[in-house]
Amino acid sequence: MEKENMISALKEIIKDERYVLSSDVDLLLYGYDASLYRGKPDVIVLPNTTAEVSEIMQFAYREKIPVVARGSGTNLTGGSIPGKGGIVIHFSRMDRVIEIDIENQRAIVEPGIFTLDFKNRLAPYGFVYQPDPASESVSTMGGNFAENSGGPLCFKYGVTTNHMLGAEVVLYNGEVTWVGGKALDNPGYDLTGLLVGSEGTLAIATKLLVRIMPAPEARKTLLAIFDTLKDAANTVSDIIEDGIIPATLEMLDKLTIEAVEASVHAGYPLDAEAVLLIELDGLKDGMERLADRIIKLCKQNKVRDVKAAKNEDERALLWAGRKGAFGAVARLETSYLCNDGTVPRNKLPEVLEKVVAVGKRYNLRIANVFHAGDGNLHPLVLFDDRNKADLEKVKLVGSEILKICAEAGGTISGEHGIGTEKIKEMGLIFSDEDISFKRKVKMVFDPEEIINPGKILPEAA
């Protein structure tokens, strides 16, 4: 369809010209996300209601125009780039909290709300929504739904899918339907479970129904400082085998520590090879004893020092180092690739060694900051994106690390998704039959392949 006609048709639907964007600058801005990939939409539209989203989808379906739903564009694998042009639906106007139902421990929000904003709205009730992606101050609930986002608290509380109970979704043809609901165990297939993590390729969520729970009574935050990466990794395995379930078990390596200290001054020692950020939560009773047990395990692994946050300010500072780590590392080089391979926890020490070796072999610096308790690595491979050869090299490094993870019995994405970046690596963990099964699911939800096309699945042979 002619671009001009597309724009005027969308203006008909939205009725407010300010919310249909198509200037060159807009097309550039909505063409990228936090990955190394770029696309270019034909037009960007900012709907205000589900009905408008439905009309947009009816129009796109009629005219066979690709559609990509977008939150804040923090996606790290090119999941939110419009690789095949078409319409970007930007959800920033649909950012309302529809309902906070304390009595039933549920909330309904629109997809465009920032995750942290939603949590701040819950806080006065003494309730929490557990998932906590590091990007939560800017990432949206809709994006978290699409990516099945994780975060440091997943070790104890699970990922986004464990807290999503339903959604209002717009289907490929503009039909609006609810999946899941406030009650658990609705008869039928678990479509909510299927849609969470489907990277916006099956349907477009316009309302999300989540589980909320009373905030924990107490927290205990520890920072353990190590002289070798291996000691830190072994400590993680020991804590898990000992049967302690901290809410958080995060690791940062030397390069990350340096970057963090240069930017947020969290008080991590510059000469350490690795630090572990450990947090217990729950009832206060017994917490000190568990903390002592953790400290003992750290000592068995030659920890240099363990600091405990004495108050909320100290806790916030220790956390600032972790939450600000990606941003801090970004200051070290013009660009980085964030890899997201995940391995069985007991394979962490050997996989980390291999990752470090890959970086050395390609002569690229790698900063490691990751969810150790979940075996979810985040090697940040630093490179100069003005240098074409480096860009090629970094993609090879990423692919090699994924291969190492797959060979260790792990997977190629823990929480960032497949998007555009890892399509060719799907074959590392899935057979042709597995992929063809997934393609059947895609066909049910998107027979014309207009919803975020060209993502996740390799093209059919």
Place this chain on the structure above:
Amino acid sequence: MMFSKAEEIVGRDYIINDPGRLKDFTVDGKLPKVVVYPANVEEISQVIKLANKEDWTVMPWGAGTKRGMGGIPRKFDMVISLSRLNRILELELGNLHFTGQAGMTLHEAQETLAGKGRGYFIRLNPPFSKSATLGGIVAANSSGPSRFLYGSTRDMILGIGFVAPNGDIIRAGGRTAKNVSGYDIGKLIIGSLGSLGIISDVTFKFLPLPEKSATLAVILSSLEDTHDFTSGMLNSNLFPASIEILNTTAMHELSMDIPDNGKYVVAICTEGVKESVDRQLKDIEEMGKGSNAVEVRSYLGEDHVNFWKSLSDFPKIVAERYPYGIACKSNFLISKPAEMVKLWEDRAIKNGLSCALISRAGNGVLYSYLLLKDTIKEHLDALVNHLEDMTEEAVKRDGNLVIEFAPVALKERISVWGKSRDDFKIVQDLKKQIDPAGILNPGRFVGGI
């Protein structure tokens, strides 16, 4: 012909068609034509491919404990028994994951895990605790009282291997705690009652056994008090493992000895770190007294273990004692369990029915057992009336009603999956796309697909 062709795949010793033995595989009064016992996933795949070609329908079978679930089979040709797939494939203490084949019992998996290192367990305590198989539990999305703390199967499964209706051997998920690599196909398979694939193995997360676990039984004389007590607990920062409301009839079936003015009991299991268990026991007892509890009892050690075992196995007790017994599960908003118990009791009395009620209060689920011993015929109209009524009441509270087992005479007259939902068309389309010939368990899943 079916016999000889299937025999070529599994071998003479692993196929039966003798009517005497087929009787063990009766579903809603119907018998299969043959039962095959494949040795491995490859043989399952070959059998399924053959079934697809010959247009035979296939019903996967673990221990048969869920045979009452779902609609009456539309066509019933072949049973694929998973009993020979009963091995442990992986057990990794350092990663807390366990992969067992579908035909293995959860009981055996738990025994194995309890004996390793410091002692571990899969966080599920579903009914039929001795016989239920891993595959059956996942296919039926079966869970037990401890789901309040630990979640249900969807929260603890890392990976599933299954055979698709075209015979493809499929792996969904893996063995890592986090995994966003392509669609979460495992979620589709959980609770699909064998309608999309035959599960061959399941990978569970597991946890170290808790330092301490204990039970409080808070006996109350009214539903108002019961509601106050449970909702107070739900909105506190205490986190017990289980919160179950039982009515007098359920207590009677469990041979609980209760004081005259005790009408309901709220049974609470708390487990985890010793100090936190002790603190919860103390706080909960106080909350119970604050809600006018008639009596608060505590169970420790073996009493505690046995209490939860018999509570989990309640459906089995009903099936054994009441040949015409009916088991229903309603789901609804979590603030409504006491209200639902009241509706059930009042209407059951009106309809001349006796019901044992057990509500998983923290999850908004109510299991209702209609205790019919000698006949169903004369109660049929009342039953249909009652169940339709109860379905409406659950729907009003954002839920539904599913019949987990019932005599065929009742199944013929009522939708066992409750009221059709908004998303049914997608459910239907998925089934059509994945199992176009409709060979897997036809007629039994939602909407008779």
